[in-house]
Amino acid sequence: MPYATAAVAARALLVSLPLLSAATPAPAPASAPASAAAAGWSAAPAGEGRPSFYAEGAPGAVIEDTVAVTNRGAQPLTVRLRAAGTGTDGLRVAFAGPADAGLGIPARTRAEVPFTVTVPADARPGDRVGEIVVRDSTGRESAVRLLIRVGGPQLAALTVEHVAVRGDRITYELVNRGTTALVPRLAVHADGVLGAVLDRAPRTLPVRLPPGRRLRLDEPWPDRPALDAVTVRLTVTAPGATEATGRASARFVPRGATAGAAAAGALSAAAVVAAVRRRRRRRRKPSRGGALS
Known part of the structure; x- marks a missing residue:
């Protein structure tokens, strides 16, 4: 210089x-x-x-x-x-x-x-x-x-990519695909076999993402299920930008072959219970004439 x-x-x-x-x-x-x-x-x-x-x-x-x-x-x-x-x-x-x-x-x-x-x-x-x-x-x-x-046209555009569940952390990448710096907000939700297992309200992340930059982050999940099959959904927003969503699936099973077999059976049983519950809810819905089936 x-x-x-x-x-x-x-x-x-x-x-x-x-x-x-x-x-x-x-x-x-x-x-x-x-x-x-x-x-x-x-x-x-x-x-x-x-x-x-x-x-x-x-x-x-x-x-x-x-x-x-x-x-x-x-x-x-x-x-x-x-x-x-x-x-x-x-x-x-x-x-x-x-x-x-x-x-x-x-x-x-x-x-x-x-x-x-x-x-x-x-x-x-x-x-x-x-x-x-x-x-x-x-x-x-x-x-x-x-x-x-x-100078030039201002465009706010944000994507969330490469979402993955790694042990007790959810990893992901944010990419600023616009022309202006962004301060993103993140919401985290995860559904297991029997319903929601994680639901975190939107919060502002302590980062400022310049245009064209990619940033790798992670979200702690210390109380994740010990036995479940989950789908994680990350929703990211920023002022002026369209909402972006990223998803990942993961199965949590205890370690060991015996535990693994038991876990697979438990997950299958849980899936059956969930299916039965959904079927019962559908049967309770009133018909067009108002009578129950």
């Missing part, structure tokens, strides 16, 4: 700050991490009142902005700049100045470093979230949030 050097990069603007009393250091911005603030420097978007970087652009666009690094200490400061975060995948972030060089900032001086964000021509619409990270020579860092919104 290219870095800016104050000595040679004409585009890195250095601005002297008023002299500060050594006994009364200036407070660092609230967004600066404690480690950077303790060192007497901070990083923020250039200009007033912006807590983070935000811009919109179509695929192929080149977006320009400036990061300001303020050295309020009495000693010179050397920092390096980089873009970080999985949300910036596909975006090209370049800072002013030669590559692989540090940015030297004199005492009580603010350096303003321009940078560009290039959106790939084939980028899918949606949000990209990352950070501009500034790191000094001692390892202290200050990170500023970077949000780039790529």
